[in-house]
Amino acid sequence: MTEILIEYDALALSQQVLERQQQHAARVADYLTTHAGIGDATGVLLAAFDPLSRAAVGAAEVAASTVSRLEQAMVDAVGRTAADLAATDATVGEQFADLATRLGGGSVPGSAPDLGGPPLPPAAESAPEGHGSVDSYAWEKAQGTVDTLSGGAADAVSLIEGLSQWGATGPVREVVDASSFLVAPQVPENPVQDLRWSAGALLGGIDWVAEQFLGYSILDRCVYEPLAGDWEGLYRASEAWAHAGSATSAVARNHAGLVAASPRGWQGLSGNAFRVAMTGLAGAALGLGTAFETAAGMVKNISTACKLACAGIGAALRFIANKLLKMAAQAATPVIGWAVGAVTAYSDIDAIISKVRLVYTIIETVASAIQGFAEAKASIMDRLALIEDLAQGAATSVVTS
Numbered sequence: 001m002t003e004i005l006i007e008y009d010a011l012a013l014s015q016q017v018l019e020r021q022q023q024h025a026a027r028v029a030d031y032l033t034t035h036a037g038i039g040d041a042t043g044v045l046l047a048a049f050d051p052l053s054r055a056a057v058g059a060a061e062v063a064a065s066t067v068s069r070l071e072q073a074m075v076d077a078v079g080r081t082a083a084d085l086a087a088t089d090a091t092v093g094e095q096f097a098d099l100a101t102r103l104g105g106g107s108v109p110g111s112a113p114d115l116g117g118p119p120l121p122p123a124a125e126s127a128p129e130g131h132g133s134v135d136s137y138a139w140e141k142a143q144g145t146v147d148t149l150s151g152g153a154a155d156a157v158s159l160i161e162g163l164s165q166w167g168a169t170g171p172v173r174e175v176v177d178a179s180s181f182l183v184a185p186q187v188p189e190n191p192v193q194d195l196r197w198s199a200g201a202l203l204g205g206i207d208w209v210a211e212q213f214l215g216y217s218i219l220d221r222c223v224y225e226p227l228a229g230d231w232e233g234l235y236r237a238s239e240a241w242a243h244a245g246s247a248t249s250a251v252a253r254n255h256a257g258l259v260a261a262s263p264r265g266w267q268g269l270s271g272n273a274f275r276v277a278m279t280g281l282a283g284a285a286l287g288l289g290t291a292f293e294t295a296a297g298m299v300k301n302i303s304t305a306c307k308l309a310c311a312g313i314g315a316a317l318r319f320i321a322n323k324l325l326k327m328a329a330q331a332a333t334p335v336i337g338w339a340v341g342a343v344t345a346y347s348d349i350d351a352i353i354s355k356v357r358l359v360y361t362i363i364e365t366v367a368s369a370i371q372g373f374a375e376a377k378a379s380i381m382d383r384l385a386l387i388e389d390l391a392q393g394a395a396t397s398v399v400t401s
Contacts, residue, residue, distance in 0.1 A: 010265025012117020013172035022071035024178035029064035042229030123177035132183035135387035178250035185239030245292030255282035293374035
């Protein structure tokens, strides 16, 4: 027969841990809505990224909110379980007490357990010191987390086997404060803004020469139109996705901690069912955290591509500026200047056009990186589908229980 052992303090502490996870998940949803989107998307490149970003943030917010609702359902389920077990225990106790009295054995001491339980102490860990600073580990952590956790826990068995990595079995507690990772994202630099200023200073006085010979403005075609908008928002979004991934992975770790700790005080069928449910939630949160980290890496790729693009565009603009200055000087010199310009103008214009084409190619690499973000969006949507299935199953269980 399956052993049944209930320590009501373990149930009460487990319920409080789940209440905190519900709060953490809700904060992740709010955090992503506030920080993971981009602001001004007026430029050609950011305008292409904006709808992908909005879709990903929307899916992520729904997923985190669904996890929050799942946590609340688990909180309610543990509360009902504790109440039902206490009622059953009290009823059985009363029956045995009555039987003992009739047999002349006197009354049976004891009373129904107090469901309030001890207060849950603060989490054992929190985000490391310096988390969220510009040069923190977060930039390197994104891809590393994807690599180490992408194969993470696909089912109950694999996650339980990996519990030694999450922490040893001990009393019921919250392992890590997930919300401590949700710090405001910082912006290390803005190479696009630097390029705008330097390009304006470099070409502002001679861009008219390009318009005369080429029929269009170099500044508009190569800088202002493609790179307009709030690029700082892109860099903030990258950090926000990474922080949300760290927080969601911490929620997974806390559920794994419940799986490890609860057997000491909760044995029997209900305890086993609880641990299976916690393992499922841990796997879902872990997968969602990995998807957020993937999004962080993809946005980081865009920002890196943009940084390299700005360096390449800057070099091309310096070359173009030198050519335009030469052409302007020749045009300003009577007779001799015009004669020399007539000979060299074609090659100079051809060289400028070649550099403009190079700039277009560089800009296309940023556009390709933006399209790659669609992979991150698809990953989030996949995790959302899994979490919605869990939520539907939990809702069905609540109705039929």
